[in-house]
Amino acid sequence: MNLNQTEQQQLDLITRKVEAGERISFDEGVFLDEKVDILTLGGLANQIRERKNGNFAFYNTNIHLNPTNVCVYRCKFCAFRADLKSPRGYTFTDDMIRERVQEARATGATEIHVVGGLHHQKKFDWYLNVVRVIHEEYPELHIKAWTPVEINWFSFMTKKPTRWVLEQMMEAGLSSMPGGGAEIFHPEVREQICEHKADSETWFEVHREAHNLGLRSNATILYGHYEQAKHRIDHLCRLRELQDETGGFQTFIPLAFHPENTGMSEIHKPSGLMDLKVIALSRIMLDNFDHIKAYWIMLGEKTAQTALSFGADDLDGTVVHELIYHDAGAKTPEGLTVEQLHRLINEAGRIPVERDTLYRHIVREGADWSVGEPILTSAAS
Ligand code: V47
Ligand code: SF4
Numbered sequence: 465m466n467l468n469q470t471e472q473q474q475l476d477l478i479t480r481k482v483e484a485g486e487r488i489s490f491d492e493g494v495f496l497d498e499k500v501d502i503l504t505l506g507g508l509a510n511q512i513r514e515r516k517n518g519n520f521a522f523y524n525t526n527i528h529l530n531p532t533n534v535c536v537y538r539c540k541f542c543a544f545r546a547d548l549k550s551p552r553g554y555t556f557t558d559d560m561i562r563e564r565v566q567e568a569r570a571t572g573a574t575e576i577h578v579v580g581g582l583h584h585q586k587k588f589d590w591y592l593n594v595v596r597v598i599h600e601e602y603p604e605l606h607i608k609a610w611t612p613v614e615i616n617w618f619s620f621m622t623k624k625p626t627r628w629v630l631e632q633m634m635e636a637g638l639s640s641m642p643g644g645g646a647e648i649f650h651p652e653v654r655e656q657i658c659e660h661k662a663d664s665e666t667w668f669e670v671h672r673e674a675h676n677l678g679l680r681s682n683a684t685i686l687y688g689h690y691e692q693a694k695h696r697i698d699h700l701c702r703l704r705e706l707q708d709e710t711g712g713f714q715t716f717i718p719l720a721f722h723p724e725n726t727g728m729s730e731i732h733k734p735s736g737l738m739d740l741k742v743i744a745l746s747r748i749m750l751d752n753f754d755h756i757k758a759y760w761i762m763l764g765e766k767t768a769q770t771a772l773s774f775g776a777d778d779l780d781g782t783v784v785h786e787l788i789y790h791d792a793g794a795k796t797p798e799g800l801t802v803e804q805l806h807r808l809i810n811e812a813g814r815i816p817v818e819r820d821t822l823y824r825h826i827v828r829e830g831a832d833w834s835v836g837e838p839i840l841t842s843a844a845s
Contacts, residue, residue: 599637724793
């Protein structure tokens with residue numbers, strides 16, 4: 465790392481702030497992103513990671529359901545969507561949903577992650593029914609469903625406020641919200657990649673409303689395309705602000721752009737170093753988030769494992785039936801067994817802990833599971 469004297473002083477100041485648990489500013493974040501080497505970033509991030517989560521590395525047993533890929537929108541980065549009349553288009557029936565839920569039960573999943581396209585012809589009741597069918601089939605299964613893009617679409621279709629939409633969904637069985645649809649909040653980039661869908665103000669408003677109703681949610685960033693350091697850091701600072709207000713976010717998940725079959729296929733997939741850098745910067749900037757997830761499906765097992773020493777404390781889960789990244793060229797398997805996840809975590813020198821969506825310990829006895837106490841080490845701080 466070739467820093468001049470002033471830059472070295474700036475890094476020393478940031479290092480002292482990290483050691484003291486103080487907040488890193490936007491300008492300092494941009495400096496770290498643009499000038500500081502990956503090992504230094506990793507060291508800073510790892511300090512915070514261990515302070516918050518000790519030596520634990522979390523995972524969960526989950527299953528994905530993307531009930532339709534037909535979508536009215538055309539986000540440039542998306543390889544998953546299909547036109548209404550496309551032979552690639554599909555839509556789940558109630559029986560198909562039940563079958564997926566039965567699979568969830570059989571594999572011991574504690575969570576189902578549900579997101580999909582905004583189908584031209586499906587009304588709000590169809591989406592509500594997806595949640596209801598899941599909940600009726602397996603009431604213990606935690607339903608983490610819909611991004612603000614979908615909630616905003618339901619609000620548009622029904623002409624009802626966000627709060628009403630969320631309440632209907634909660635009544636049907638919704639338990640939390642995933643972090644998707646965030647992409648890059650800054651309009652300079654958002655307008656290039658998904659200008660038509662819910663803007664960043666809407667994204668934040670939906671999460672604020674969800675948190676006010678007692679739902680927990682996640683957040684993501686889609687990096688490795690047109691964005692620059694200032695856009696990435698701006699994204700993290702905006703999230704930190706809402707978290708100060710509501711405390712409702714649980715986990716932050718950096719998502720590396722996969723270019724294959726997208727409208728941005730001229731871009732190269734981000735390198736492993738870039739992946740680790742974004743994980744580390746996220747851990748350093750998001751001082752009020754408990755968890756940073758290295759989503760192995762998208763990073764690959766090797767980078768995800770390494771990320772456990774660069775700020776991440778969670779690998780997501782056993783994940784079966786993932787489509788969004790595999791349609792965009794991800795070469796990872798669609799699922800890992802619990803044994804494989806344990807091996808990845810143990811090799812990284814961490815202690816594997818199975819969690820539920822709300823970061824409570826999962827206790828297993830044979831085929832049965834139950835929810836134990838929260839395992840958060842930062843709760844002690
Ligand atoms: O919003 C779409 C991203 C997101 C591509 O909350 C792509 O636990 C890379 O949000 N290359 C949906 N990324 C997935 C998501 C998520 C994933 C895992 C865990 C959680 C959680 C949430 O996927 C979209 C978009 O940002 N995405 N296409 C692509 N070609
Ligand atoms: Fe539709 Fe979501 Fe794909 Fe955008 S990212 S085109 S909203 S499925």
